Every structure is written in structure tokens, then in C-alpha cells.
Amino acid sequence: MSYFPQRAFFRAIEAELPEKTSLIQWTADHLDLSYASAQRRVSGEKELSAGELVQLTMLMPVAAQRVLEAYPLRDSSLITDNTFNSKEDFVQYLRNIRSLFQNALKSGDALLQYVAYDIPIFLFLANSRMLEYKFAFWSNRLRDGLEELPPEAYVLSRDIYSIYQQMDSEELWNPKARHIQLRQLELNLESGLLNEGQYAELKGFINRIQEQQYQWAKAEQKEGGGAYRLYSYEDITITNGALLSFGNVQQMMGAYAHVKFFSSRATTHIEGFKQDWNAHIRAAQMVTHGPPGLLKQWQEQTSD
Template sequence: MQELFIQSLKDKFENPTSFAHEIAEILDIGYDAAYRRINLKTNLTLEESVKLAKHYNISLNKLFEIGNKNSIVTELSSPINDVEGLEQWIKESTKHVIAVKKVKNAQFIYSSKDIPVFHTLTNSLLTRYKMYVWLKDLNIEMTKSKITFDDWVKTIPSSLLKSAFELGEIYHHTNVIELWSDNTVNGSIQQVLYYFEAGLVSKESALQICDDIHDVITLVENKTINQSINGQNNSLSFMLYKCDLQSLSNTIMVITSYGKVFFSPFTVLSYFKVEHKETCDMMHEFLQKLMSNSKLLTTAGERDRTLFFKKVYQKISIAKERINMGDKMLYI
């Protein structure tokens, strides 16, 4: 296994005579120690293998495929413990997908258990509220704290918002396929109601966040209708599927002429990045099956499209009614 990995590294190296010197420099070890590893007299540690793989852009999956074809190596996103960690996560996510803006015919496929995160990264109160909710879930101090959203929102660093807007903007420069269900909007609505009823979000903010969710749905509806009317005349395509059969997962697949990669949820925001070709092909095939069993609202009749969005809008209206009733319920 190590022999094949070392050979993969050598194939990337133009000057074999100085190979040991470069390995020593990368691993910060002596020349003799590097030579022993190259000649298989000393085993590479996992940490050393990762360093070399990153430096030479070699997939560690090559090592695992030899012994067990059911084992692959994935990359876990950075942990989020505070505001700085959230900003780092956003910047890291941007690096993963920024290339799609430059690649012709690149495509996102988004299995939307919740409203796709890219839609919520705009200059809106919804964006700021999402950050509050994420940190409430991920930061121990925030979880214990009784700080309200209306107080916390005043402390958001401008650099965090800028990074979020940059990530959200990427989504508008590529072809997109989204799979939604009747429940896709539920999570966002429930978050608003939960923190409002807990007294951590003011009535005014809660209603504004609901309006922002409404705006997101309107944007998605307009994109769907425009694709239906203009068809292939649009420079970028947007296709929305209504999935009734399978549960959706917030999995994101990016497809370019260079290959496929997908991001599978781990916790609230963290994800596994999977580049293993065979696994990516399996995920793509699964998503294709989901689409084949779903209704493409872009080409569906006006009735089906209208009914779907009407139901979503009704959920938002009901949430606003519940928020407005909140004040009255206090006096019962």
C-alpha cells in the first residue's frame, strides 16, 4: 500500500534525484528518515501521509481502495464553536465551490431538506437570524446564554457578513437543480416560532424574518416560472423538482467538466466532502433516481406549480398569525 502511494508521489515529481530532499522538507524530518520512508524501511504515519497527499494533490482513497473497496477517505469541514469559527467555515465553503463560477456548464444539485443555505445568505435579517440559530446550536456559551437575537445582531462582525454574501453570490452564477418537498420550508419557520415563543426574538424581528423567508420563496418561484417561460433561452438553468417519495438530506453535489464532488451533512453545518469518483457516481445516480420519481415544476403545468407554492406561502402566513397572536395570548 505504501509502495503504491510513494510511486504516486514520484509520478508527480519531475526530478527523482531530489525527491528525498523534498519529502524531508515537507515532513520536516532528516534526509535519512525521508530516504527510509521512500524505500519502505519505515512506515509513513497517517499524519505524514495526509501532509504528502495535500502537498502533491494525491487522493488518499488510492490507499484504501487496495485493501477494502468499501472504505474511502473524506474531508470534514472545520468545527464551528464561535463567530470566528463560523466565518472560517463560510470562507472554507467558498473555496470549495468558487471554481464553479469559472467552469462552463458547471452545475449544483441540492437535495433540500431545508431551504438551501445559499438562498439565505443575502443582505437580510433572515441571514443574520440563521447565524444566530447556528451558533445557538453549536456554541456552548451561546446555548447557555439568554442573549436575544435583537441584541446579538448588533454585534455581528462586518467581515462575517461579507464572507456570507460572497458565498451566497456564487450560487447565482451557475446552473442549479433543487429538489424540494412540502416540508422544505418547515425547519426555517419552526426556528422562528421556537425562539419567538422563548422570548429570544422580538415580534417585529420575527415578522420581518417571515417576510424574508417569503421573499426567498418568491425568488425560487420566479426562477421556476422564468425557466418554464423562457426555456433554454436563459444563460443559466434553474430546475426545481417536487419530491414526494423520498426524504431529502441537504446533500449538495457539484458537477464540472473536471468531475464530481458532493458535500454530505454531518452535524448542523459541518459536512463531509467526498471526491472519491465511484462514490460520487453512486450519489449522482441516486440523485438522478430521486429526480425521476419527482415532479419537475419547471415544466409542470401552472396548476401544479401554483398549488405547491401556495401551500408554502400558507405556512408562512400561519406562522405570522401565530406570532401576532403571541401578544394576545399573554393576557389570556
């Protein structure tokens, strides 16, 4: 692992904790470690794993930002990827996202800029069956059928979806996003990975997403109160992903091919995303805040 000022990071975390909170015990609780193991990490005797580092970064983004400003990593990148090998891995991923979103919402100035080649993950979180399907798809378990997830996964997903609805977002959508998702379901049905009932239920949810998005775009606001700005562009070349900005924090999240999720605060990644985003927005058609009739035209285009 590249050099990282671990002890300084923990000092920055400690400064953010409530008074009289034990840093070691807090670390043990959030990383699911024994007190002794947490103590070795706080002291710097034991190096944080990549997963532990990103978990703490998501829990305490302000602390991470302060350390990176004070101790620049130069050519190194603070980045992690997530492959869901188990339901527990998925639950932990959701915990991290919820913590990040909670911190963003508390800031009062959060903005999510999302690129959607197909339908964004945040919209899947509103439906338990879709969540089960997506986990099976992402973890390459569809052949085992759709399985129930731990109860915490559903609670976390609802929380994330609720926060997403309260957060301002600018979203660049491929007008064929719905078709791409429906085609994926059709292929899974044809290959026997979904039965007719599951296919019909998931297809119905995808169609409801489209109607919901139309209503958000019409109101220029999500149901939870977050401002909503929608752009449409068919020739998207950016991978599915988002840039979340709040306070002094900028966090990039996305997915590579083969469903490998990543997050990064590296300046090179952030600036690259911004440049690509701005180039796409200049070429895109603004659906919200656009000429009369454009929103209806977009709805018809996405329903073809």
C-alpha cells in the first residue's frame, strides 16, 4: 500500500468524535475489531487494510479530507473497489453509502452529479425484489435464484433511497436506459435465470421508475424535496457513476465493466470526471428547465 499518514488520520477522526468518546473503542466498533486490534491500528503498529481505510473515510470524510490536504499523496490515489462476494459484503457496502450520504445531507450543500448509461443504483433501492435481483446479478449468483438478504440490507436501502430523494441532483441519462435494463431482464428470462412471475414483477417496477422520473422532472424536484435537473444524451462515454460534493469533500463513485464498484477521492479522478461531465452536458439536451413540450417528447422517446 502507498504511504498514508495513518496516525494523523486517526487524530483527525478523534477531533470529530463527541467529547469523551474513546477513539480506540469507536474504531473497534465500526471496524468490528477487538479492542487490542483497534489499538494497534490507531497507534500505527498495524496498517489499515484498503477496505478498512475506505470504511473510515466514508464514516469520517472531513477527517480524511483534512489529512489529504495536510499530507498530499502526490501520485498516489485513495481508491477502493468493491466486489460483493457475500451478503455481508453487500450489507457493509450499503452501510458505507448510507454513512456517506448522511454526512452529505447534514452539510446542507450536497450535490450529486450522476451519469446513467442504464438505470441508477439509487432507484433500485426502493424495491426489495429488485434489490435481491441486483445483488444476485452483481455477485454472479443468478443461477442460484433470488434469495432474501439480511434484514439490515432492506433497512439500509430504504434509508439511502430516502436520503437520495432529499439530496439535490443533476442527472445525465441515456434515453435508452430503460430499454437496456428491460433487455437484461428479457435475457435472464430466456436463459431461465428468472421465472415469469419474477420477470413480470421486475419489469413492472422498471416501468414505474420511468413514470416516477417523469413526475420528478416535471416538478423539477424529487418527492423528498431534493432539486432535480435532468439531461438526456444518447452517446454517453462515461462509465456509470457519480460525483458527490459537499462542504470541502468530493467523492467519486462508479462501476466498471463486470460490475466492479469503486470509490475515489483522488484529484486526478475527480478532475477527469468533471471534464467528461462538462463535455457531455454541453452536448446533452436539458429536459428539465427546457422548452415547453420537451419533457413530454423525452417521455415518449424513452417509452418507445
